[in-house]
Amino acid sequence: xxxxxxxxxxxxxxxxxxxxxxxxxxxxxxxxxxxxxxxxxxxxxxxxxxxxxxxxxxxxxxxxxxxxxxxxxxxxxxxxxxxxxxxxxxxxxxxxxxxxxxxxxxxxxxxxxxxxxxxxxxxxxxxxxxxxxxxxxxxxxxxxxxxxxxxxxxxxxxxxxxxxxxxxxxxxxxxxxxxxxxxxxxxxxxxxxxxxxxxxxxxxxxxxxxxxxxxxxxxxxxxxxxxxxxxxxxxxxxxxxxxxxxxxxxxxxxxxxxxxxxxxxxxxxxxxxxxxxxxxxxxxxxxxxxxxxxxxxxxxxxxxxxxxxxxxxxxxxxxxxxxxxxxxxxxxxxxxxxxxxxxxxxxxxxxxxxxxxxxxxxxxx
Amino acid sequence: xxxxxxxxxxxxxxxxxxxxxxxxxxxxxxxxxxxxxxxxxxxxxxxxxxxxxxxxxxxxxxxxxxxxxxxxxxxxxxxxxxxxxxxxxxxxxxxxxxxxxxxxxxxxxxxxxxxxxxxxxxxxxxxxxxxxxxxxxxxxxxxxxxxxxxxxxxxxxxxxxxxxxxxxxxxxxxxxxxxxxxxxxxxxxxxxxxxxxxxxxxxxxxxxxxxxxxxxx
Numbered sequence: 001x002x003x004x005x006x007x008x009x010x011x012x013x014x015x016x017x018x019x020x021x022x023x024x025x026x027x028x029x030x031x032x033x034x035x036x037x038x039x040x041x042x043x044x045x046x047x048x049x050x051x052x053x054x055x056x057x058x059x060x061x062x063x064x065x066x067x068x069x070x071x072x073x074x075x076x077x078x079x080x081x082x083x084x085x086x087x088x089x090x091x092x093x094x095x096x097x098x099x100x101x102x103x104x105x106x107x108x109x110x111x112x113x114x115x116x117x118x119x120x121x122x123x124x125x126x127x128x129x130x131x132x133x134x135x136x137x138x139x140x141x142x143x144x145x146x147x148x149x150x151x152x153x154x155x156x157x158x159x160x161x162x163x164x165x166x167x168x169x170x171x172x173x174x175x176x177x178x179x180x181x182x183x184x185x186x187x188x189x190x191x192x193x194x195x196x197x198x199x200x201x202x203x204x205x206x207x208x209x210x211x212x213x214x215x216x217x218x219x220x221x222x223x224x225x226x227x228x229x230x231x232x233x234x235x236x237x238x239x240x241x242x243x244x245x246x247x248x249x250x251x252x253x254x255x256x257x258x259x260x261x262x263x264x265x266x267x268x269x270x271x272x273x274x275x276x277x278x279x280x281x282x283x284x285x286x287x288x289x290x291x292x293x294x295x296x297x298x299x300x301x302x303x304x305x306x307x308x309x310x311x312x313x314x315x316x317x318x319x320x321x322x323x324x325x326x327x328x329x330x331x332x333x334x335x336x337x338x339x340x341x342x343x344x345x346x347x348x349x350x351x352x353x354x355x356x357x358x359x360x361x362x363x364x365x
Numbered sequence: 366x367x368x369x370x371x372x373x374x375x376x377x378x379x380x381x382x383x384x385x386x387x388x389x390x391x392x393x394x395x396x397x398x399x400x401x402x403x404x405x406x407x408x409x410x411x412x413x414x415x416x417x418x419x420x421x422x423x424x425x426x427x428x429x430x431x432x433x434x435x436x437x438x439x440x441x442x443x444x445x446x447x448x449x450x451x452x453x454x455x456x457x458x459x460x461x462x463x464x465x466x467x468x469x470x471x472x473x474x475x476x477x478x479x480x481x482x483x484x485x486x487x488x489x490x491x492x493x494x495x496x497x498x499x500x501x502x503x504x505x506x507x508x509x510x511x512x513x514x515x516x517x518x519x520x521x522x523x524x525x526x527x528x529x530x531x532x533x534x535x536x537x538x539x540x541x542x543x544x545x546x547x548x549x550x551x552x553x554x555x556x557x558x559x560x561x562x563x564x565x566x567x568x569x570x571x572x573x574x575x576x577x578x579x580x581x582x
Binding site for chain 2: 046047048072073074078079080082084086087088089090098099101102144145147361
């Protein structure tokens with residue numbers, strides 16, 4: 001198994017304590033706010049920083065401070081795509097690629113041309129980097145990273161320096177490349193959408209520690225704690241108290257802002273515990289104002305609309321619950337639903353917090 | 366025109382540049398990318414000749430290297446020569462005196478190279494030596510050219526240090542700048558004028574070349 005296994009610690013320049021792995025053909029997204037240490041993790045893997053701990057790639061030990069092993073970047077087979085691409089400005093596109101390859105001249109050039117065709121840059125071999133567009137530079141950087149036949153690909157915010165249209169296209173290309181490459185890939189990003197779109201697994205990093213890792217849907221919808229929830233931009237994040245548990249049914253009752261909600265129960269949560277809980281905007285069901293349905297009895301909450309943002313065929317609606325004027329509930333509806341129900345700021349509405357979408361986080365220790 | 370003095374000057378400048386540039390490249394890279402104790406002191410020592418009177422440098426040179434001083438005596442006993450009033454002595458003094466003119470442009474050039482480019486080179490499999498030849502030096506070529514021109518021209522125009530360290534020995538230590546002084550002393554204004562005009566023209570061209578290089582960067 002060509003797996004990259006990373007267990008590292010360092011105090012400076014920024015504190016890190018990170019354990020992660022990435023399998024062959026897998027793309028792991030390292031997600032976190034700026035300054036969280038995600039780029040430092042990539043630099044440690046590449047050998048540009050020297051933490052303590054162990055880094056093993058496909059059986060090859062790159063770092064093991066206990067055995068005094070710390071290979072320099074040149075001897076770790078990494079393909080690194082830097083945030084601003086770091087193309088050599090005095091070299092042509094072709095030379096940028098051939099320099100990263102130990103093959104003799106003709107064979108290196110042939111290989112470089114092959115990679116340029118693969119990233120749709122055939123014909124630009126003799127151009128200098130500063131005559132290329134952002135998207136083209138990114139592709140050159142990616143092709144250069146591939147020239148070493150890397151054992152792992154490291155991508156440091158590779159889409160941050162291009163416009164939105166280009167970014168969309170490059171992401172699709174990246175998804176295609178990922179399907180064809182049979183090596184571990186680590187993508188550093190602060191863009192959750194990007195991580196969700198490209199990653200097989202996602203690791204949430206904050207203050208140099210990994211808070212949670214797992215499939216993107218899991219991390220985005222089932223955060224381990226309130227801190228993780230905030231990092232993945234969960235807006236419906238509240239605190240309540242578990243007042244009754246139905247162990248057999250796997251359900252519990254949650255007291256929240258004077259009312260009671262039914263929610264799925266997890267074994268680690270005792271009766272009486274104060275817990276953080278969250279629900280995605282898609283887990284809120286709008287009560288039809290014309291035809292009341294059966295769903296209205298599930299965790300009903302009445303409120304008043306304070307904001308509607310229409311965007312991309314959807315309406316993001318914010319409402320204030322009648323029972324909790326300081327709280328805000330965010331729901332996300334297809335635009336036609338919002339229009340059919342004549343939703344407007346100031347209007348009273350009812351919603352159901354669908355029980356199966358409610359996620360309780362383990363109480364703080 | 367004192368052709369012999371011009372030849373001494375050109376030889377002195379060529380030797381100085383040939384020895385100085387590699388040392389300056391080493392020092393400039395060290396200062397550009399490394400943090401180490403004593404860095405500030407090293408920077409100050411390198412820049413010192415910019416503000417130090419040449420006679421002070423000459424004085425210390427004579428104090429250390431005259432055959433009566435321990436260092437001078439040791440040199441005399443091991444090699445049978447003295448650096449005082451000799452061409453090698455001139456070269457050594459010129460190296461020190463022209464150091465900032467070579468280091469400063471190189472330092473600026475190396476500092477201007479984004480650190481990611483060197484890291485990208487390492488991550489592309491290039492060792493330190495290949496990174497230096499393929500990435501660092503080509504990107505610092507403007508600074509390198511400035512350093513070459515400035516240290517050559519500065520050495521050509523040296524006067525105080527040369528007079529103190531080398532004296533005024535025709536064919537050995539009498540440079541063009543000293544020859545001008547010599548001619549003025551002898552009221553030979555025509556010869557002094559020709560040599561001065563030559564140095565003026567050469568220096569002007571050198572400075573213009575440096576500006577042109579800087580502008581193109």
